Amino acid sequence: MSGPNDNFDPKRVAALDPDVVNGFVEAALAAVRGASTSAELKQVRIDHVGERAPLALANREIGALPPAARKEAGARVGKARGQVSQAVAARQEELAAAELAQALVDERIDMTLPVELGPQGAVHPITALIDEMCDVFVALGWEVAEGPELEAEWYNFDALNLGPDHPARGEQDTLWVEPPSAGKLLRTQTSPVQIRALLERDVPLYVVSPGKVFRADEYDATHLPVFHQLEGLVVDKGISMADLRGTLDHFAKAMFGDVTTRMRPHYFPFTEPSAEVDLQCFVCHGESVGNPERPCRTCRSEGWIEWGGCGIVNPRVLAACGIDTDVYSGFAFGMGVDRTVMFRNNAPDLRDFVEGDIRFSRSLLGGAR
Structure with missing residues (x-):
């Protein structure tokens, strides 16, 4: 052991x-x-x-x-x-x-000390102007209506009295979405919103519809394939051209101050009678007309600046939406928001609006009318 x-x-x-x-x-x-x-x-x-x-x-x-x-x-x-x-x-x-x-x-922070915050961004001038435009009509008791940017052919053309053979339906003007049989397109105007408002809301109707629209246009200083419109629609009893003229004069003064407007006869399929709305040049006030010594770049010495289109709503448009044309009538108008910004700020090139330069946005937001 x-x-x-x-x-x-x-x-x-x-x-x-x-x-x-x-x-x-x-x-x-x-x-x-x-x-x-x-x-x-x-x-x-x-x-x-x-x-x-x-x-x-x-x-x-x-x-x-x-x-x-x-x-x-x-x-x-x-x-x-x-x-x-x-x-x-x-x-x-x-x-x-x-x-x-x-x-x-x-790491203590004295909350009583004054501080200057550096701005991180700026509201785009177009967005700011759309809000300002809508405020003008909301103050009048109107409603703001919106609709889809991908629109059905019927809303964009047929309901607005633009027939199957109308040139605007061609690919040189309209951006269609595949397949062609779907009848879908990127809306060419904000007018389809008015049709939707007529179908979805009761009359009397007072709506303004701002939004983005699409055209097969060149990309240059005065044209963009994507731009913005603001359209208005009124349907009520006893509506006349006088109501339209008064509304547009009020709108023009809200946008440009003390400015004179005029109407020129024109043709639109969805209004009858129709007119183009011009503004007296707010730079030269017409003094450059026939005066080669004082040319005006804003109106090109014509004295007037084209602003938009308008007219009394075509009875066919109202009938297509189920409105009794023996009782109701209405007026409609539309203006380009981008061009309105250019007019108010003397911006020379539409392409500046889509370049994304925050300095450009700040300069316009701080500029005078």
Whole structure:
């Protein structure tokens, strides 16, 4: 029968000596107390609590002791490691609280100080003008109506008395959506919104419809394939051209100040009689007409600027929407929003409106009429 195994290397287990263990603890506690930041304490944890720490290495040597000595050594090393871990945790709480308090002082913002906020953007001039235009009519008691930009052929053409052979239906004017049999297109005007309003709302009807429209136009200084319109529609009893003229005069003065308007006979399939609305040039006031010494670039020395179209709603349009034309009549008008912005601000090139330069938007928003 073999005896107990007392054969071990004293040098190998020297790290388990009580005095050595106490030295490890004192060194660790001193390092913990000396850590003044969380970053420094993190390094202390690595050096004195991590896997390569002296106490961790000493713990690995317990198995080299005789069985009778292992329990006491294990308890001694375990107590030492726990003491160091607790000291690290306590110091971490102290440092975290101190650093938070310091951060609150360093990052404190005096809310009473004046501050100048740099603008991050600007409302687009077209958006701003659409809102202003709508406000003019909302103040008159009108409603704002909107509709889809992808429109059905019937709403965009047929209901507006534009027959199947009308030139506007050609691809040189209209952007059709595949397949052709679907009868879908990108609306060429906001007039389809008026048709939808007639079908969905009761009369009397007073609506204004702003929105984006699409044409197969060239992209140049005076034309865009995508632009904006604002159209108005009134259907009520006893509506006449006088009501239309009064409304447009009020609208023109709201947009341009004290300006004179005129109507020229014209033709539109959806109104009868129809007219073009002109504004007296608000730059030269007509003084450039026949005066080569004082030419006007705004009206090209013609004295008048074309603004939009208007007229009494064609009875066929009302009948297509189920309106009794013996009882009700109405008027309609439409203006280009983009050109109105140009008129008000003397902007020379429509392409500037789609370039996305915020400096351009800010310059127009701050400009005079």
